Amino acid sequence: MAGIKVFGHAASISTRRVLLTLHEKNLDFELVHVDLKDGEHKKEPFLSRNPFGKVPAFEDGDLKLFESRAITQYIAHRYEGQGTNLLPADSKNIAHYAIMAIGMQVEAHQFDPVASKLAWEHVFKLIYGLTTDQAVVAEEEAKLAKVLDVYEARLKEFKYLAGDSFTLTDLHHIPAVQYLLNTPTKKLFTERPRVNAWVAEITKRPASQKILQ
Amino acid sequence: MAGIKVFGHAASTATRRVLLALHEKNLDFELVHVELKEGEHKKEPFLSRNPFGKVPAFEDGDLKLFESRAITQYIAHRYEGEGTNLLPADSKNISLYAIMAIGMEVEAHHFDPVASKLAWEQVFKLFYGMTTDQAVVEEEEAKLAAVLDVYEARLKEFKYLAGETFTLTDLHHIPVIQYLLGTPTKKLFTERPHVNDWVAEITTRPASQKIL
Numbered sequence: 187m188a189g190i191k192v193f194g195h196a197a198s199i200s201t202r203r204v205l206l207t208l209h210e211k212n213l214d215f216e217l218v219h220v221d222l223k224d225g226e227h228k229k230e231p232f233l234s235r236n237p238f239g240k241v242p243a244f245e246d247g248d249l250k251l252f253e254s255r256a257i258t259q260y261i262a263h264r265y266e267g268q269g270t271n272l273l274p275a276d277s278k279n280i281a282h283y284a285i286m287a288i289g290m291q292v293e294a295h296q297f298d299p300v301a302s303k304l305a306w307e308h309v310f311k312l313i314y315g316l317t318t319d320q321a322v323v324a325e326e327e328a329k330l331a332k333v334l335d336v337y338e339a340r341l342k343e344f345k346y347l348a349g350d351s352f353t354l355t356d357l358h359h360i361p362a363v364q365y366l367l368n369t370p371t372k373k374l375f376t377e378r379p380r381v382n383a384w385v386a387e388i389t390k391r392p393a394s395q396k397i398l399q
Numbered sequence: 400m401a402g403i404k405v406f407g408h409a410a411s412t413a414t415r416r417v418l419l420a421l422h423e424k425n426l427d428f429e430l431v432h433v434e435l436k437e438g439e440h441k442k443e444p445f446l447s448r449n450p451f452g453k454v455p456a457f458e459d460g461d462l463k464l465f466e467s468r469a470i471t472q473y474i475a476h477r478y479e480g481e482g483t484n485l486l487p488a489d490s491k492n493i494s495l496y497a498i499m500a501i502g503m504e505v506e507a508h509h510f511d512p513v514a515s516k517l518a519w520e521q522v523f524k525l526f527y528g529m530t531t532d533q534a535v536v537e538e539e540e541a542k543l544a545a546v547l548d549v550y551e552a553r554l555k556e557f558k559y560l561a562g563e564t565f566t567l568t569d570l571h572h573i574p575v576i577q578y579l580l581g582t583p584t585k586k587l588f589t590e591r592p593h594v595n596d597w598v599a600e601i602t603t604r605p606a607s608q609k610i611l
Contacts, residue, residue: 237549238509249494253504260497281462284473291466294507296451336450 190215193235194242195222199302200254201242202361202397207258209393210357211269255294255358262354270393272354286348289355300329301362308369323371331374334381341380345387356388364389364398403428406448407455408435412515413467414455415574415610420471422606423570424482468507468571475567483606485567499561502568513542514575521582536584544587547594554593558600569601577602577611 190208192215194201201217208215220226220241228239235243236252244251246264251257262272274282303326307318340347348355363385366372376382388394403421405428407414414430421428433439433454441452448456449465457464459477464470475485487495516539520531553560561568576598579585588598601607 253501256500256504263493280476287469288466291469
């Protein structure tokens with residue numbers, strides 16, 4: 187059996203989304219390093235794995251996938267019986283699944299674009315020798331504050347974003363949140379009590395610790 | 400039975416995504432108009448339906464949803480036996496579903512941000528009495544061309560984006576494509592033969608005509 191391979195970068199937010207899922211499921215896999223600084227992701231043979239030139243790409247035996255959130259959903263379904271359940275407790279309940287799906291769309295469209303810009307400004311630009319643009323940080327923090335206000339209200343009602351159990355919806359947030367906790371943006375999370383508790387929960391999970399190594 | 404309601408705007412691409420899914424499934428529903436020009440979507444009671452203040456929101460009996468792509472997926476599964484099948488032919492096959500899921504992510508992250516900017520510049524800005532920024536159009540058309548080159552290669556191999564049958568992946572593209580076909584950006588679709596055929600197929604579907 188050819189096994190599971192992830193083609194990506196251990197520091198990439200999207201790659202980490204997939205690694206988290208594999209760790210939550212206790213699955214063996216190989217991380218094949220893609221050298222982003224060399225532009226390896228924009229050339230063959232990587233482009234044959236993802237013609238949009240973005241990490242991660244993924245293989246499970248003969249199945250080849252890309253787009254981190256498609257990969258995590260595949261893993262959650264394919265390995266449903268193993269490790270942590272990342273789907274709603276009653277995964278066949280179409281209404282419950284739809285509630286989780288809303289949360290995944292919100293992460294992708296409302297949270298991640300803003301959180302990723304902040305991670306870029308505060309963290310990744312420095313790795314490339316560029317300087318943080320504080321005006322962009324101020325603008326994006328204002329947007330993130332509004333999103334987190336909605337999360338605060340949500341998490342007053344439920345322990346996790348999709349209900350009372352940890353799901354893909356929460357997991358998708360973890361890599362960007364981990365980066366932002368090491369920046370001044372951390373305050374936006376800590377000054378909201380329910381968000382703060384949720385962040386503490388999801389970042390202390392063993393799988394969440396494993397991806398930081 | 401309380402039935403299906405869509406809270407949105409008949410011209411909004413996100414609202415149209417949901418209307419398309421409902422028409423494909425031959426489902427009865429009520430479209431409750433949300434007056435975007437008056438900022439109705441940024442106030443109560445709409446905010447209780449979608450705290451992010453965007454159309455559409457949705458109701459099916461007691462179930463309340465928002466985010467167009469979560470709603471279309473719900474409709475496709477909940478009404479799986481009715482009307483057009485919007486899932487892969489073998490919907491329980493996890494690998495085939497993953498292939499469709501890739502296409503839905505690509506539409507959401509690579510196609511829609513660019514296509515929506517082009518629709519905003521060339522169509523919606525004009526409704527609001529603003530002018531098209533041609534520099535933005537040029538920049539975004541270059542990005543769209545790169546995306547459509549990937550689609551062209553894909554559609555050489557398969558009739559539709561996720562395989563041989565029409566699925567949610569194709570459907571999600573339709574509303575914004577319909578707008579762009581009424582602009583100079585149309586050429587990016589027509590000058591790529593397989594993309595052109597695919598666009599013709601998906602826009603001539605009866606449901607696609609109904610939302611216009």
